[in-house]
Amino acid sequence: MSELRKEILQVVVVLVALVFIIKLFFIQVADSRYAEMADSNAISKETDYPFRGLIYDRHGKLIVYNTPEFDLKVVVKDMAAFDSARFCDVFRISREELRQKFRVMKARKEYAPVKPTVFDHQLSNEEFARVQDHLDEFPGFFIHARTGRSYTTPVLANALGYVSEITKTALEKDASGFYKQGDYVGQSGIEGFYEEQLRGKRGVRYKLRNAKGVIKGSFNQGRYDTLPVPGQNLYTGIDLDLQTYGEQLLKGKAGxxxxxEPATGEILALVSGPSYDPNLLTGRRYGSNFALISSDTLKPLFNRPLMAQYRPGSIFKIAQAMTALQEGVITPETRVRCDRSIINCHGGHSNEDLRGAIANSCNPYFHNVLRRMLNKGITNDPFTDTRLGLTEWNKHVYSFGFGKPLGIDLPNEKSGLIPTPEYYDRAYNNRAWKFSNIYSIAIGEGENLVVPIQMANFAATIANRGYYYTPHLVKAIGENGQPLPQYQVRHYTTIDSANFLIAVDAMQAVVERGTGQYRARLKDIIVCGKTGTVENEPPLFDHSVFIAFAPRDNPKIAVSVYVEDAGQGARAAASIASLMIEKYLIGQTQRPHIEQYVLNGKFTD
Amino acid sequence: MKREEKISANLDWATILLYLAMVLAGWLNIYAAVYDESTVQSIFTFSVNSGRQLLFIAAAGLIVMSIVIIDVRFYETFAYVMYALLMILLLLVPFIGKEVGGNKAWIGIGSFGGQPSEIAKFATALAMAKFIGSVGFRMDSLRNQAVLFALIGLPMGLILLQKDTGTALVFTSLVLVLFREGMSPFLLIVGICAAIIFILTLLVPNQLYLHLGVGAVLILFIALGKKKIKRIMLLISGALLISVVIESVDYVITDVLKPHQQNRVKALINPDADPLGYGWNVTQSKIAIGSGGFSGKGFLNGTQTKFDFVPEQSTDFIFCTIGEEHGWIGSVLVIGLFVALLLRIMFIAERQKTRFARSYGYGVFAIVFFHFVINIGMTIGLFPVIGIPLPFFSYGGSSLWGFTILLFILLKLDSHRSQMLQRL
Incomplete structure (x- = not known):
């Protein structure tokens, strides 16, 4: 038997070899088709780049558009001996640069003498016009046009993002196989987030080349060619005038x-200060400018509205008030004596009810409210009791959209921090903690961290009396399109809308007779707001915070303003917020002195 | 000195000559594959593949010398240890390896790198041979069979973790060793039947016809054979099983195979459906080989392999260069070299006096045979594109060294075959 098996294997080897030899005979000798195909085979693939989608503001004003860019390419195999002095003259480079460019080009991994290779990137229109007429003197060189981005205004840089060549790491990660080295891809901002919608579909043309590489026409009458499909235009909710005004107001300040817009969650303005001109990151200057901007100590690439995590300060008292009302530990009529022995306060008030406490931002009141909230006396053990209370409290606070990224349509959104029992266990190394250890969260200090977009979303939630749409920049993909599905869902908080009405009243009181009355009150519009002054390390001034919405009924705009190191919330932040509201609702300010006050920027004198 | 002379005299020089012929032919073709007339570079230039391959060949020479010098008992004594070490290395690859061409199978120490999976082949063959050669081994024991399958399955699993399906599949060829050593051919037949049914399912658009065919064959068997209840039941359940397999093919194609693997199977069945997409590799490879004609375009005169039409031209698709530049004659010659080598390996295996050495010989045979069949089969469109190299021809250090070790351990064992007998 085993001898026979050996024979079987020998026969199998010979049989396989015979099959191969016969198959080879068929394709090599009997069938001349392959030889013909080889002559004309050289199919080369050319990519047609589509137009990238344009970006508009809410009134249809163009923000981002395409401009042609010209790459100088070369097929080294087709290059003839040329006069290098003449070449340097035409292209205005030195001989050393010329040698350097060839060295760099040949060192690239994908370099092959038969393939078109980029010799020089992104010639400007003028450069293109200059060299165009002389190109025929240098066989092998040709111009390849593609499109880059331009911006109509120098605003909104961080929200828009930019477009640049795909990085090596991104290329390796790209599982779709869509990108090739040298391709442009949206980086950060809307350009990055909506890359798939903006980029469109590339067209492909198959050309026949003979064995020498000369193009002989299209392959199979262009049966496999595809036309490029332009990317989809994006219609944002941004109000370009409001955005520009906001950037003016924030000039020279950090924040x-x-x-x-509360009813839809559309972002009307997203201002980060300091910022940069997005046109700096286009074209040939991209490389040097990016290095400059990214090394700037003021961090203009740091998109504060979604990346800066701040302590919220007193604006957080509104969340505290509603949580406590919902849990039934206070009523709107609950009065607390302003006992400043544990926690300090400001202004002259002594025994306020809830509305008064919010209007005057009374610290001891909310210290007391949080104690009622966290220590309900469910057990006698104060440690366990606080833990139970904090868990309950977390549930409500999270429902406002705090403590996790909201999921807006921009990359790199931070989550902020809402401390949980587990968080304190870690912070205290598993030693016991109770209310008296953690009470600073009552007034928005302590461990709480929120990002400005969450504050604005919170204002919008109050404006809506209890729900929000996740804030988003793009309100329509393509003309008459829809936003992404996740932006069409209402998120309800755990708080009854009746309790929101109390918050609305109190916020109206803040502006009418409380901490916000001097700079946030408008003549014909009922503004609801709340100030916040966040402690900072002396000698730096406190951070100035204000959230607001207006008008009180059927609100059209919700705002959050955060100005770093600018002192009281009632000054810088309240002024800026009210100016933004005026600008959006009326079109201009009726209080030039407030505008001047903000532009002068001396908030702490 | 005298002892060394004796060793070299006992080595099988016919095999060594075949080996040298293949390595030399491979080297010349690697040069041809990357040759570019506009920037003529010498075959010895280290910046092109052919120059580096020469270094690999020199290193292979050192490996051969070490294998010949090491005491012959080493290979049997340390078979399990080497196996274990390589399994640990394979286990570590996903963590310390770097990704090359989509597979994470490459580990590097400084600028030196290699694929442990290539080296694992000989270790697995050696460990299997040692187990089969051990005292009291019986092939018909289920337990022994289980151990052998585990020995094969372990490296396969570990290599699959590196997403290197091609190399993992190579290990299935070791089942041939079990076949030679007396295992019932049932499994082999079932495997081959399954493969045939699988391909039939892909070729026949309507699966109903296949089911009807199975039914017809079933009735034929029942009618012709003895009409015993037990036999009929067995046949019916067998036919049902085949029908289930047919039904599951769709599932396997769409859900188990990854998209690129699906495309390779599709390209095999009908490469003309999308000649610029998934059929690209096979189409280009066939054009390159087919354009060679009877006697080829001549050394360095190929056009297809140079314009980057054929991918991986100096590694997995090296056969294209041979077919294009040396035509049908050259291809037949290369296939002839492989047939001669395979038959010679089998001859050497059969003349061993111990079960260990014979099994190892068949392990070498099985691995080289599998590579030969799959690699050439894929370049001429008979098998789906599975990225494994053509032994001794393809560019690459790990592959060359792996096959060199595999082959020369056999030659070393062979040169001591009379001593081995004395030891027993």
């Missing part, structure tokens, strides 16, 4: 302004 952020976020404006949202």
């Amino acid at each position: 952020s302004i976020v404006c949202i």
Whole structure:
């Protein structure tokens, strides 16, 4: 048997070899088709780049558009001996640069003498016009046009993002196989987030080349060719005038302004200060400018509205008030004596009810409210009791959209921080903690961290009396399109809308007779707002915070303003917020002195 | 000195000559594959593949010398240890390896790198041979069979973790060793039947016809054979099983195979459906080989392999260069070299006096045979594109060294075959 098996294997080897030899005979000798195909085979693939989608503001004003860019390419195999002095003259480079460019080109991994290779990137229109007429003197060289981005205004840089060549790491990660080295791809901002919608579909043309590489026409009458499909235009909710105004107001200051339309969640303005001109990151200057901007100590690439995590300060008292009302530990009529022995306060008030406490931003009141909230006396053990209370409290606070990224349509959104029992266990190394250890969260200090977009979303939630749409920049993909599905869902908080009405009243009181009355009150519009002054390390001034929405009924705009190191919330932030509201609702300010006050920027004198 | 002379005299020089012929032919073709007339570079230039391959060949020479010098007992004594070490290395690859061409099978120490999976082949063959050669081994014991399948399955699994399906599949060829050593051919037949049914399912658009065919064959068998209840039941259940397999093919194609693997199977069945998409490799490879004609375009005169039409031209698709530049004659010659080598390996295996050495010989046979069949089969469109190299021809250090070790351990064992007998 085993001898026979050996024979079987020998026969199998010979049989396989015979099959191969016969198959080879068929394709090599009997069938001349392959030889013909080889002559004309050289199919080369050319890519047609589509137009990238344009970006508009809410009134149809163009923000981002395409401009042609010209790459100088060369097929080294087709290059003839040329006069290098003449070449340097035409292209205005030195001989050393010329040698350097060839060295760099040949060192690239994908370089092959038969393939078109980029010799020089992104010639400007003028350069293109200059060299165009002389190109025929240098066989092998040709111009390849593609499109880059331009911006109609120098605003909104961080929200828009930019377009640049795909990085090596991104290329390796790209599982779709869509990109090739040298392709442009949206980086950060809308350009990055909506890359798939903006980029469109590339067209492909198959050309026949003979064995020498000369093009002989299209392959199979262009049966496999595809036309490029332009990317989809994006219609944002941004109000370009409001955005520009916001950037003016924030000039020379560090901080952020976020404006949202409460009824839809559309972002009206997203201002990050300091910022940069997006036109700096286009064309040939991209490389040097990017290095400059990214090394700037003021961090203009740091998109504060969604990346800066701040302590919220007193604006957080509104969330505290509603949580406590919902849990039934206070009523709107609950009065607390302003006992300043544990926690300090400001202004002259002594025994306020809830509305008064919000209007005057009374610290001891909310210290007391949080104690009622966290220590309900469910157990006698104060440690366990606080833990139970905090868990309950977390549930409500999270429902406002705090403590996790909201999921807006921009990359790199930060989550902020809402401390949980597990968080304190870690912070205290598993030693016991109770209310008296953590009470600073009562007034928005302590461990709480929120990002400005969350503050604006919070204002929008109050404006809506209890729900929000996730804030988003793009309100329509393509003309008459829809936003992404996740932006069409209402998110309800755990708080009854009746309790929101109390918050609305109190916020109206803040502006009419409380901490916000001097700079946030408008003549014909009922503004609801709340100030915040966030402690900072002396000698730096406190951070100035304000959230607001207006008008009180059927609100059209919700705002959050955060100005770093600018002192009281009632000054810088309240002024800026009210100016933004005026600008959006009326079109201009009726209080030039407030505008001047903000532009002068001396908030702490 | 005298002892060394004796060793070299006992080595099988016919095999060594075949080996040298293949390595030399491979080297010349690697040069041809990357040759570019506009920037003529010498075959010895280290910046092109052919120059580096020469270094690999020199290193292979050192490996051969070490294998010949090491005491012959080493290979049997340390078979399990080497196996274990390589399995650990394979296990580590996903963590310390770097990704080359979509597979994470490459580990590097400084600028030196290699694929442990190539080296694992000989270790697995050696470990299997040692187990088969051990005292009291019986092939018909289920337990022994289980151990052998585990020995094969372990490296396969570990290599699959590196997403290197091609190399993992190579290990299935070791089942041939079990076949030679007396295992019932049932499994082999079932495997081949399954493959045939699988391909039939892809070729026949309507699966109903296949089911009807199975039914017809079933009735034929029942009518012709003895009409015993037990036999009929067995046949019916067998036919049902085949029908289930047919039904599951669709599932396997769409859900188990990854998209690029699906495309390779599709390209095999009908490469003309999308000649510029998934059929690209096969189409280009066939054009290159087919354009060679009877006697080829001549050394360095190929056009297809140079314009980057054929991918992986110096590694997995090296046969294209041979077919294009040396035509049908050259291809037949290369296939002839492989047939001669395979038959010679089998001859050497059969003349071993121990079960260990014979099994190892068949392990070498099985691995080289599998590579030969799959690699050439894929370049001429008979098998789906599975990225494994053509032994001794393809560019690459790991592959060349792996096959060199595999072959020369056999030659070393062979040169001591009379001593081995004395030891027993």
